[in-house]
Amino acid sequence: MKDVGYFAPSEIGETLKLLADYGAQATVLAGGTDLVPKINCYELKPENLLYIGRLGLDYIKEKDGKLVLGAATSTAQIAANELVQKKATALAQAAYRSGGAATKTIATVGGNVANASPGADLACALLAMDAEIALASVRGTRSVAIKDFFTGRGETVRRPDELLLEIHIPIPKGKTVFWKLGRRKAKTLSVANTSVHLLMDGKKCVEARIALGAMAPTLLRCTQAEALIKGQTLDITAAEECAARAVADSAPIDDQRASAWYRKKAGQALVVCALAQAADINN
Numbered sequence: 001m002k003d004v005g006y007f008a009p010s011e012i013g014e015t016l017k018l019l020a021d022y023g024a025q026a027t028v029l030a031g032g033t034d035l036v037p038k039i040n041c042y043e044l045k046p047e048n049l050l051y052i053g054r055l056g057l058d059y060i061k062e063k064d065g066k067l068v069l070g071a072a073t074s075t076a077q078i079a080a081n082e083l084v085q086k087k088a089t090a091l092a093q094a095a096y097r098s099g100g101a102a103t104k105t106i107a108t109v110g111g112n113v114a115n116a117s118p119g120a121d122l123a124c125a126l127l128a129m130d131a132e133i134a135l136a137s138v139r140g141t142r143s144v145a146i147k148d149f150f151t152g153r154g155e156t157v158r159r160p161d162e163l164l165l166e167i168h169i170p171i172p173k174g175k176t177v178f179w180k181l182g183r184r185k186a187k188t189l190s191v192a193n194t195s196v197h198l199l200m201d202g203k204k205c206v207e208a209r210i211a212l213g214a215m216a217p218t219l220l221r222c223t224q225a226e227a228l229i230k231g232q233t234l235d236i237t238a239a240e241e242c243a244a245r246a247v248a249d250s251a252p253i254d255d256q257r258a259s260a261w262y263r264k265k266a267g268q269a270l271v272v273c274a275l276a277q278a279a280d281i282n283n
Contacts, residue, residue, distance in 0.1 A: 005048035012055055012136070015163055019050070020138045023160040026050045030072050031106040033099075034115045057110070057165070060084060067169040071110025075099070075122065078109060088169055090176035090195045094125040097180055099188075110164045113146070116154050119190040119214030123150075125178045126167065127211040127219050128195035134166040141165070150218040174199030174207065175278045179270045183257060190214050191258040192267040194246075196274040198234075205234045205279065210242070215250035215267050222246035225271075234279045236272075243271035 007026075009015045019026055027046035029035055030053060038044040057070035060081050067088055069078070078084050079095035098104060098112075098121040112122040113133065123146070131146045135158055146167075149156050158164060176197045182188035190213055197209035208230050210222040225246035229238055252263035275281070 004046055006051070007048065008051040008054055010054045012163070012165075015050065015052060015055060016136060016138045016161075019161045019163060022048050022050075026160070028052060028114070028163065030108040030111045031074065032111075033103055033107040034111055034117070052163070058108075062087075062171070065171055067171060069109050069167045069169070071114075071164045071166060072108050073110075074105060075107045075109065075112070076101070076104040078122070079104065087171050088125075088129060088176065090125040090128060090178040090197070091122065091169070093178040094121040094180075094193075094195065097178070098122060109167060113149070113167065114156065114158065114164050116150050116152070116156050116218070118153055118216060118218055119193060120219065121178070121180060121190060121193055121213070124193050124211050124213040124219055125176070125195040126169065127221055128178075128197045128209045129169050129172050129176060130209065131170075132168040133164060134168060135159075135162040136165040137162045143168070147221050153217045172197050172199075177274050177277045179274045179277075180213075181266045181270060189257065192252075192263050192270055194267065194270045194274050196271070196278045198275070198278040200234070200279055203233050203235070203279075205229045205232055210246055210271065210275075212246060212250060212267055212271070215247070215252045215263060217251070220246075220250060222249055222271075224249060229275075234275065234281065236276065236281055239272050239275040239279070239281060242275060243268045246271050 025047045029051045057072035059070040075095045085092040133144045178195045180190045180193035193213040195211045199207040208226040212220040229242045247268045252260040
């Protein structure tokens with residue numbers, strides 16, 4: 001870490017100017033729970049670290065029918081926030097189950113999204129709720145649908161001079177849930193995860209959003225599976241067929257946590273459980 005530049009601006013304008021000046025030579029640092037291990041293991045050798053913890057981006061508010069999360073809002077804040085628990089339940093569940101207390105205290109929602117891990121818990125929930133990513137630069141701001149934000153493992157459409165500023169979540173109608181499976185019962189990285197957003201009319205599914213994590217190079221929106229149940233009566237048989245369709249679109253890998261075969265089996269079971277909970281299906 002010798003000869004690494006370090007900046008800790010206290011104003012967003014100053015931050016954007018630094019990003020404009022340094023571009024790809026600047027590595028944004030928030031909580032550091034993903035970044036610091038990469039530095040420690042020599043996977044990443046940053047030229048300049050740009051710390052954004054002094055910018056006041058740790059907030060949760062409701063505005064114009066959306067929940068607005070500052071990029072530096074911690075996972076612990078999200079898990080404990082009553083507004084999120086009530087209006088974006090899947091996100092609160094994902095935040096609560098994402099890790100231990102120490103990790104959640106410093107990990108940020110912006111980092112979870114920007115890191116572009118295919119198994120990111122918070123990002124999976126956000127994908128099922130059609131979240132939008134607000135990016136800012138000296139050239140102005142732009143909004144990107146989260147379904148279009150990820151381009152590959154660890155890769156996004158964020159330009160080197162842009163700062164992930166906020167995450168906007170349209171307050172969902174219906175019910176949202178999040179399920180995950182790890183190598184321990186709780187507070188661990190996901191072997192597979194899923195988030196479901198359903199709008200029901202009795203037993204009929206009016207709208208559906210299904211997201212899968214750790215099942216492909218990027219988080220997946222399972223649009224074909226969604227179409228299978230939209231407008232249909234949703235019972236356990238339909239949920240199982242939908243889950244099979246969702247997993248059929250995936251391409252998991254073998255790694256130290258699980259085999260691709262196991263991930264497919266686990267992912268399908270998780271989607272069934274999430275659909276059953278979201279639709280109040282009694283087995």
